[in-house]
Amino acid sequence: MKQRIEKLITNAALAAHHNGDLASSEIPDAEVEEPKAQAHGDFSTNIAMVMASSQKMPPRKIAGAIIDHLKDPDGIIAKTEIAGPGFINFFLEKSAWHPVLGKIHDANDRYGSSDIGKGRKIQVEFVSSNPTGPLHIGHGRGAAVGDTVANILSFCGYEVQREYYINDSGRQIRTLGQSVLLRYKQLHGHPIEFPDQCYQGAYIHEIAAEIKAQKGDILLSQPEDDAVLICARFAAEKILRGIREDLSFFGVEFDRWFSEQSLYDSGRVDTIINEFRNQGIIYEKEGALWFKTREFGDEKDRVVVTNDGRTTYFASDIAYHQDKYERGFQRVIDVWGADHHGYIPRMKAAIEACGHKRDQFDVILVQLVNLLRGGEPVAMSTRAGEFETLGDVVNEVGRDAARFIFLTRHHESALDFDLELAKQKTNDNPVYYVQYVHARISSIVRKAKERGKNNTAWDDTAIALLVAPEEIDLIKTLARYPEVIRSSAQTMEPHRITFYLMNLASVFHTYYNKHRVLVDDPRVRCGRLNLVLAVQKVIRNGLTLLNVSAPQEM
């Protein structure tokens, strides 16, 4: 609808120019918004004010010229007015809104989808938690954001791939092996000293016990390095299995699990380091190899190989991201914890050094989650190994509530996640508020069938009877949905959909409390049934993007 109005305005401005009413041919794209105040109409534009300087005319006069040339062949505009310093306000006929329902009816579960992605390949990499411990609630937020962004982009015509990068190489994996081996020795009655930097959690004990059950005391007689490696591999595999299970339980499925170690095994890391060396963007200093990220806008150069010959995490990350583009992705999106934001400039540098554009790489930063129970913070120290895992949380509050709550904030705002609140089935808890709409409408449809009053055959004359203010409000809200999806895709902000759904739910509940759907007049009933069915479709559509269920009853 908004786009239609924009078109009418642009055409009118062009016509005004051809007629000599507007001097300059410089016609900016009309920007149309929905005014906050109802008195300002259904839509308004500031185009006359924007054009004032280039046209060298007072805004209100420009507005007048545009209105004079406005063509409205479909008769959707009831009234226009020039207001304030030069706004043009549009008041629409109620009948202008009715076709929206037809569109939803026809598009069904594709309503709101678009082709802005034009089939371009895009990759979303998210979670990518080290396999050194179970996922915690912060990873859950990253998972919800990444998964939903992927859904939205796919809905908007991108070819999306979801990927999880497994950091299965390097020091932290070795530390994991050492931690397990120590606990294993302890189980065999050896006195041990357990260093602070080792992983403290109870799961380390469990893994050690499993190894003991499978292998007995055989590791005790092996060289330390071998034993550590065996423990590391065993533990990482086991933990990764748990991570997959937790994610799957949370409704997240990846297209690919990409191993960091594979980049070393295939020699990719060495290759890129040599390439950069030949290009002169990697140099040696004090025994280490440095990548000139400064030349690409970073504040200082970064080490890729340490002076004792170990590659850094950054080195494999360069190879990894290069590989992504070689797989044909035009755009790459990484979802990171906000505490990694300092890493962005060097990653952008790497992207550019590999011959790609900086804006082909985006990072979505996700702020931390404070886990609370009844307002009291829950201890969450990974080092001490005291935490509730994502699995525990999802188990306790349910997948729907967890996913929805993660998306009730802008991803860069810190989020308080209260376990008690998340379980509450009241309107403190927005998930149920939205799901309730779906259930209520399902109930209406069931009742209609029971009473044999379920004729919903499309009938323009029945739709035309939807003229109550609450009905028009509802249709207007439904009309906004495609725009919300588009902006959500463009900004990669999934919370826009969550907010939209809460708003749609609110408008629906208001309508529900004021009007009855199953009235005696068959045509009014048919029109209203079609209206609520459209609401139900959009609610389901939006919840599906969030991967939250749309229940038939509650």
Added chain:
RNA sequence: GCGCCUGUAGCUCAGCCGGAUAGAGCAACGGACUUCUAAUCCGUAGGUCGCAGGUUCGAAUCCUGCCAGGCGUACCA
């Protein structure tokens, strides 16, 4: 020190590529169930948009400086 993020109603947050009188939920208070699910709705009240300048016809929104909180600033990941 430098960089990034945040600061909007008592609380939790939207709005931020400039628009008209700044929004929602919760909490508070007062109402609405013989009806299609009260997990709902209606009403009242609540604000120096951190502070100070600047740009503009117009600033919560853009720019500068300051204040407060968080994070980062490794030959860690």
